[in-house]
Structures are given as C-alpha cells and as structure tokens.
Amino acid sequence: MDAKKIKDTRRRLSSEYENLIKSINRSRLAAEEIKLENTEDEGDLAAISHERELLYNLHESDFARLRFIQEAMKAMDRGQYGECVRCGEDINEKRLDAVPWATxxxxxxxxxEAEHASSRMMLAGQEAEETDL
Ligand SMILES: [Zn+2]
Structure with missing residues (x-):
C-alpha cells in the first residue's frame, strides 16, 4: 500500500475514532438519564430496561470498533497495516476500503467468528446446566 493511501486511511481512522468517542459519551449520558428516572410502573420499567439493554449493546460494539481502530493505527506505526494479524497475508484492498480498521x-x-460463536454456545450450555441444579 502506498504512502498516500496510508495517509488517507489514517485520516479516515482518526475521524472514525473521534466519532466513536462522541457516540460513546452520548450513550453514556443517555444511560445516566435513564438511571435517574424513577418509576414504579411495570410497563415503564420494562421499556426502560429494554432501552438500557439497547444502549449497552450499542456501547459494546462501539468499544469493540474502537479497539480495532487502535489496533489498525498501531499496525500502521509498525508498517504492518493491511496485513492479517492471524495469518500474515495481505488483506484485500477492497475490504480495507470498506472496513479500514479490519485487522x-x-x-x-x-x-x-465461528470459534467465538461456538465457545459462546458452550458457555451458555454450562450456565443452563448450572441453573438446573
Ligand atoms: Zn488471515
């Protein structure tokens, strides 16, 4: 990958990084507001907990992407940007254009992802067995 492309990509990564920080701060504030709401109404409580769950999931995926962006920028510093961290092969440039933080x-x-999915399923299975006891 040439120097100009790297430079452009770094700019994209840092602006994406800033956007994520802003969005994380926003959802943190929103979560605080929801926490402050005090209601005894069951319907409201259900809606609030659903809303908090949505925010939490959003939060998680923001953090995950933030980590990927940090990794991608570190790889750039090492001059290894665009190499797969797992097998060392070059990552397809089209993929990097679409997902510049792909590692x-x-x-x-x-x-x-397949490995993660199966270990998650195993964990879920164990939990289910424990609650049955
Ligand atoms: Zn690979």
Whole structure:
C-alpha cells in the first residue's frame, strides 16, 4: 500500500475514532438519564430496561470498533497495516476500503467468528446446566 493511501486511511481512522468517542459519551449520558428516572410502573420499567439493554449493546460494539481502530493505527506505526494479524497475508484492498480498521483477512475473520460463536454456545450450555441444579 502506498504512502498516500496510508495517509488517507489514517485520516479516515482518526475521524472514525473521534466519532466513536462522541457516540460513546452520548450513550453514556443517555444511560445516566435513564438511571435517574424513577418509576414504579411495570410497563415503564420494562421499556426502560429494554432501552438500557439497547444502549449497552450499542456501547459494546462501539468499544469493540474502537479497539480495532487502535489496533489498525498501531499496525500502521509498525508498517504492518493491511496485513492479517492471524495469518500474515495481505488483506484485500477492497475490504480495507470498506472496513479500514479490519485487522484480519476475510477468511480469518470468518474462522474467528465461528470459534467465538461456538465457545459462546458452550458457555451458555454450562450456565443452563448450572441453573438446573
Ligand atoms: Zn488471515
């Protein structure tokens, strides 16, 4: 990848980074507001807990992306941007255009997600067994 492309990508990454920080701060504030609301109404309580769950999930995915962006910028500093952290192959440039914070090639990404999904299922299975006792 040439120097100009790296420079452009770094700019994209840092603006995405700033946007994420802003959005994380916003959802933190929103969560605080929801916490402050005091209601005994069951319908309201259900709506509030649903809303908080949505915010929490949003928060989680923002943090995950933030970590990816930090990783991608570190890789840039090392001159390894665009290399898959898992297998070392070059990540497809089209993929990097669409997802500039990608740290893995599409194949490794797919394999890692499959591994995570199966370990999550195992954990869920264990929890279910424990509650049955
Ligand atoms: Zn790979």
């Amino acid at each position: 893995m090639c599409i194949r490794c990404q797919g394999e890692t």
